[in-house]
Amino acid sequence: QQENEALLKLKQSFNNPASLSSWVPNSSPCVDKWAGIICLNNIITGLHLTNFGLSGKIDIQALLEIRGLRTLSLVNNSFSGPMPEFNKLGALKTLLLTGNQFSGPIAADFFSTLDSLKKIWISSNKFSGNLPATLTELEFLIELHVENNEFSGPIPDMKQNLKSVDFSNNKFEGQIPEGMAKYGNSFAGNEGLCGKPLAKACNQPQTEMKENNWMMKAIVALTVFIALAALFLLIKPKRQDDDFVVLEKERKNNEVVQVHVPGSNHTKRSESGRKGGDSKRGSRNGMGDLVMVNDGKGVFGLPDLMKSAAEVLGNGGMGSAYKAAMANDLSVVVKRVREMNKLNRDAFDAEIRKFGRIKHANILTPLAYLYRREEKLVVSEYVPKGSLLYVLHGDRGASHADLNWPTRLKIVQGIARGLAFLHSEFDSYDLPHGNLKSSNVLLGNDYQPLLNDYAFQPLMNPNTAVQAMFAFKTPDYTQYQQVSHKTDVYCFGIIILEMITGKFPSQYHSNGKGGTDVVEWVFSAISERRDAEVIDPEIASNAGSSLNQMLQLLQIGAACTESNPEQRIDLREAIRRLGEVQV
Numbered sequence: 190q191q192e193n194e195a196l197l198k199l200k201q202s203f204n205n206p207a208s209l210s211s212w213v214p215n216s217s218p219c220v221d222k223w224a225g226i227i228c229l230n231n232i233i234t235g236l237h238l239t240n241f242g243l244s245g246k247i248d249i250q251a252l253l254e255i256r257g258l259r260t261l262s263l264v265n266n267s268f269s270g271p272m273p274e275f276n277k278l279g280a281l282k283t284l285l286l287t288g289n290q291f292s293g294p295i296a297a298d299f300f301s302t303l304d305s306l307k308k309i310w311i312s313s314n315k316f317s318g319n320l321p322a323t324l325t326e327l328e329f330l331i332e333l334h335v336e337n338n339e340f341s342g343p344i345p346d347m348k349q350n351l352k353s354v355d356f357s358n359n360k361f362e363g364q365i366p367e368g369m370a371k372y373g374n375s376f377a378g379n380e381g382l383c384g385k386p387l388a389k390a391c392n393q394p395q396t397e398m399k400e401n402n403w404m405m406k407a408i409v410a411l412t413v414f415i416a417l418a419a420l421f422l423l424i425k426p427k428r429q430d431d432d433f434v435v436l437e438k439e440r441k442n443n444e445v446v447q448v449h450v451p452g453s454n455h456t457k458r459s460e461s462g463r464k465g466g467d468s469k470r471g472s473r474n475g476m477g478d479l480v481m482v483n484d485g486k487g488v489f490g491l492p493d494l495m496k497s498a499a500e501v502l503g504n505g506g507m508g509s510a511y512k513a514a515m516a517n518d519l520s521v522v523v524k525r526v527r528e529m530n531k532l533n534r535d536a537f538d539a540e541i542r543k544f545g546r547i548k549h550a551n552i553l554t555p556l557a558y559l560y561r562r563e564e565k566l567v568v569s570e571y572v573p574k575g576s577l578l579y580v581l582h583g584d585r586g587a588s589h590a591d592l593n594w595p596t597r598l599k600i601v602q603g604i605a606r607g608l609a610f611l612h613s614e615f616d617s618y619d620l621p622h623g624n625l626k627s628s629n630v631l632l633g634n635d636y637q638p639l640l641n642d643y644a645f646q647p648l649m650n651p652n653t654a655v656q657a658m659f660a661f662k663t664p665d666y667t668q669y670q671q672v673s674h675k676t677d678v679y680c681f682g683i684i685i686l687e688m689i690t691g692k693f694p695s696q697y698h699s700n701g702k703g704g705t706d707v708v709e710w711v712f713s714a715i716s717e718r719r720d721a722e723v724i725d726p727e728i729a730s731n732a733g734s735s736l737n738q739m740l741q742l743l744q745i746g747a748a749c750t751e752s753n754p755e756q757r758i759d760l761r762e763a764i765r766r767l768g769e770v771q772v
């Protein structure tokens with residue numbers, strides 16, 4: 190009875206408590222299932238007031254009277270002002286305040302009385318000042334999210350083994366403590382931070398930093414140049430009468446370059462041998478060893494690539510990727526893949542040609558390849574918006590702001606269509622995609638997703654495939670030692686959870702450190718009936734009537750990431766359920 194009254198007092202302290210209409214005198218919070226009240230054996234253990242439209246004061250005295258209270262969630266409401274005295278609730282295990290307007294500093298000793306805390310989420314508020322030093326003393330802490338605030342000062346040296354952590358988009362400064370470098374992606378958007386894992390080194394005067402920046406750029410440019418030069422040397426034929434050498438001589442004499450790219454200013458010399466016929470091998474067609482497998486974007490050769498402005502895009506598990514902007518305004522990505530020696534040249538050729546014939550709105554079709562014993566190059570069109578990974582987590586610019594709920598749903602549904610296509614096209618493969626993750630989903634102009642780096646497993650040396658492909662990081666392989674079509678479904682599920690929570694999945698790190706274990710987080714939220722709390726505040730804050738649809742998508746993501754493949758839904762079922770989700 191005392192607890193009922195305490196809750197009614199708490200309700201009175203809120204403005205607009207219409208969402209708490211089930212909280213009425215002469216009824217029981219547990220038996221009559223008051224909204225947002227979690228009970229265990231008739232004892233109130235949690236207040237989950239996520240998205241309840243609440244604001245006003247929070248009556249801490251009332252909360253103190255709820256003796257069994259362990260979890261307090263006020264996520265996505267409109268509370269403001271300084272941090273309330275939650276530190277009086279000494280038995281709390283979970284404190285979730287994400288997505289409010291709380292502001293100002295938090296006292297350094299705030300957490301000294303909260304030594305049972307396991308999860309602290311105070312992200313997306315307006316907290317400022319240093320992070321309280323007492324955070325480092327919380328022995329049981331496993332989740333700490335302070336992103337999207339105005340915190341400044343140093344990153345504390347947390348000795349706990351945090352499973353999920355995010356310091357991004359604040360004003361933290363100084364050197365990241367050595368032991369914190371393992372939380373790789375959690376520090377983005379803090380201009381003043383330096384040291385590992387960031388690329389910015391510490392302890393350098395400003396001018397020296399600038400010089401170093403220039404040096405870095407020079408080193409990158411040199412690396413690209415050396416990579417392309419090495420490439421050139423690799424493909425350089427030994428026979429003096431080879432077409433490629435002839436081309437080079439012509440170039441030195443300032444004669445026309447024998448390349449043909451629609452729309453380019455280069456003069457054509459000869460059309461012969463360029464299409465069909467010997468172009469299968471490509472070595473004697475006047476264009477080096479590059480073999481076109483799809484000429485929908487024009488025909489080009491290695492000399493075009495050699496002359497283009499190149500830029501390193503990244504180094505993935507399978508090799509490195511370069512962007513090459515060619516003279517005809519066509520920009521391509523050259524992916525240099527190591528250890529792809531499972532097939533001989535003819536089988537490799539047949540395989541990539543198969544990819545080159547794909548015409549699907551959600552698949553990126555490769556344009557050309559180059560086969561050398563030591564390495565293979567696969568060339569595709571450059572997609573300017575970049576990957577879903579980049580747009581979702583990389584910058585907070587215009588493209589990120591466009592990732593509203595309808596766009597996210599459209600992307601998920603497009604990925605499903607692309608994946609369904611691969612599953613029918615490469616039905617006989619164990620892994621029709623095999624490396625599905627958000628960095629391999631590119632976003633077209635209209636945010637239509639384009640799947641990339643698919644169906645590579647049959648081409649790769651088995652050991653490298655295990656090391657490089659995301660499918661082999663799933664429980665299917667790590668627990669059950671067998672990959673299958675359902676493995677792609679698991680990887681798809683990770684993307685769904687990543688998009689709906691807005692979190693960088695720790696699954697993408699090979700050591701699992703840094704980022705959020707989205708599967709564990711979502712499963713525990715669902716089982717504790719606080720699933721609405723894990724929805725990315727950026728889409729949840731004005732979800733309105735779409736909230737149920739978001740929760741439906743979250744459930745599909747969870748069903749796709751069921752760790753036992755036998756209990757996991759298959760792609761057909763996932764697509765059926767996705768069809769029921771509306772904007």
Ligand SMILES: Nc1ncnc2c1ncn2[C@@H]1O[C@H](COP(=O)(O)OP(=O)(O)OP(=O)(O)O)[C@@H](O)[C@H]1O
Binds near residue numbers: 505506571624629
């Ligand atoms: N065609 C493309 N257009 C635009 N960006 C691309 C294109 N292909 C790759 N990228 C981007 O270049 C970067 C490096 O790509 P890469 O494929 O080498 O690495 P990855 O996707 O992180 O890992 P993996 O090797 O496992 O696929 C990634 O951020 C990727 O999204």
